[in-house]
Amino acid sequence: MRLFTKRNCETPKYILVITPQYAPDMGPSAPIYTTLCEDLVDRGHNVTVICGFPHYGRETHAPEYRRSLFKQENRNGVRVMRFYVYLHRGRIQRRIVYHTLYNLFATLTSICLQSPDVVIADAPALWSGLPLLTRAIWAKVPYIYVVHDIYPDVAVRLGVLHNQPLIGLVSHLEDYFYRQASFISVLSEGFKENLCRKGVPADKTMVIPACTDVDFIRPLRVTNKLRSRWKLDQKFVVLYTANIGIPQGLDNVVRAASLLLQHPDIAIVFVGEGAAKSELQNMVEEMRLPNVHFFPLQPREDVPFVFALADVSLVSLKREIAVESVPSKTYSIMASGRPVIATVAKNTEIASLISRTECGLVVPPEDPDALASAILKLYHNASLRVVMAKKGRDYVVENYSREVASNKYHSLILQSINGHSATPANL
Numbered sequence: 235m236r237l238f239t240k241r242n243c244e245t246p247k248y249i250l251v252i253t254p255q256y257a258p259d260m261g262p263s264a265p266i267y268t269t270l271c272e273d274l275v276d277r278g279h280n281v282t283v284i285c286g287f288p289h290y291g292r293e294t295h296a297p298e299y300r301r302s303l304f305k306q307e308n309r310n311g312v313r314v315m316r317f318y319v320y321l322h323r324g325r326i327q328r329r330i331v332y333h334t335l336y337n338l339f340a341t342l343t344s345i346c347l348q349s350p351d352v353v354i355a356d357a358p359a360l361w362s363g364l365p366l367l368t369r370a371i372w373a374k375v376p377y378i379y380v381v382h383d384i385y386p387d388v389a390v391r392l393g394v395l396h397n398q399p400l401i402g403l404v405s406h407l408e409d410y411f412y413r414q415a416s417f418i419s420v421l422s423e424g425f426k427e428n429l430c431r432k433g434v435p436a437d438k439t440m441v442i443p444a445c446t447d448v449d450f451i452r453p454l455r456v457t458n459k460l461r462s463r464w465k466l467d468q469k470f471v472v473l474y475t476a477n478i479g480i481p482q483g484l485d486n487v488v489r490a491a492s493l494l495l496q497h498p499d500i501a502i503v504f505v506g507e508g509a510a511k512s513e514l515q516n517m518v519e520e521m522r523l524p525n526v527h528f529f530p531l532q533p534r535e536d537v538p539f540v541f542a543l544a545d546v547s548l549v550s551l552k553r554e555i556a557v558e559s560v561p562s563k564t565y566s567i568m569a570s571g572r573p574v575i576a577t578v579a580k581n582t583e584i585a586s587l588i589s590r591t592e593c594g595l596v597v598p599p600e601d602p603d604a605l606a607s608a609i610l611k612l613y614h615n616a617s618l619r620v621v622m623a624k625k626g627r628d629y630v631v632e633n634y635s636r637e638v639a640s641n642k643y644h645s646l647i648l649q650s651i652n653g654h655s656a657t658p659a660n661l
Contacts, residue, residue: 236373246278247651250350250369252285252340253380255312259294259440260507260564261533263356263382265443266639269311269594272355274313274647280320282350284343284365286319287334312582315343326485337364339391341610344369352416352650353377357409358385358404366411376416376650382444384408384428388481391616404480409433416650419643422560422583440646444562445639446569449632452517453571453623454542460541464529469501470613472575476563478508480638483552485510486577489602490609491526500613502526505540525651528605545619549576560584565634568593573619575608577601593626 256263256270271281287299289297299305303501305316317339320332341364353370355362357379369379386404389395395404409432412418416440426439454533461467474487484504491502502525504514511528518526539546547567567574575592578584585596595611597604612619 247351248280249284251354252365253356254286256283256285269447269636271312272310283314285318286341288317314645333360340365352647355485357381359407369602371414378417379415380419411554417646424583445634445636446565447636448569451566451569458539458542460539470545471501471502471543472501472546475505477542478506480510482550486600490605491523493606505529544572546573548578565630568630571623571627573622591629593622
């Protein structure tokens, strides 16, 4: 559903958006940028997106991009300029190649465009730094820096970065882009506090959560075409859908599944791709777990049916990573009208959200016994599931719909162009 009309924007602006992922990509940030850009177009703005070819699920869901180096298209009024990206498959050396090529191709693509009024760029500078330098900083164009993960903090916590000189270099690089930005958008108050400790002014750091399209992701019947296709009709489905990566600590979910074998109608279902998927599949095979199932990413039009598969949906993050932010899929789960079980520490933003809204249960990370117990609690209590699901849906509709995020970005765009600082009153 389109939210705005062109009458909402008295003076259309030319907005350049730099992000690795955009629809039909199935990556976690793709729906965030897609809905934002379409809403800005509905307000009357001229929006161009520079991004890579879809690479989450590219082999099965985006065959039209095969054997191409560059492609320009129009998606719902947004001009999208795409280029080839190298599939890194999680290895550090390949990630370096991926980030280097993205920077080069994004910069080459951007210099062919007219000068924008404002730039919106996805952090970290590992993939947006060079085009930001050329089209925003050196050109003296204001930009909004969108931070979904704080680097190098997240890489250090996960043990990916150990080299102190390299950690220092990444820190200085990010600090430079923080200082140059007109505004910084972060997902949570925890992120804002982190940046304030790094010396970033509080009045230029705005909290804009990863809102969701509550008309697209909505409560649907549990019985649907995917349940039938995947032979899950008679199952109590515990769903994990999103990136199956290392930060998610999903071996904990597999171990919990081994504790639920005495309940053959409980199915643990993974839908997605990621660096940890093959390792988890090997683990399931070695443990001989018939109650764990893996399915590939689905086309965007089927995403509501994926969420509707669940009787209960999971959010899982390792202890080291789940401190300051709420993964965007949490809001999608709530919008889908399903209770949440989050395996996170109590001092996290996710735990606070679930406790505040009473939309699910929180269990300690890396504790399969606690996770299995939480699953059984909801398995045996259908009325509790209904209450939690309704509370989650109601809260997201009121506080985290796509219109909320679009309004805040629209305000930041106008203030960036006009050279004003942000205050709570004008947001």
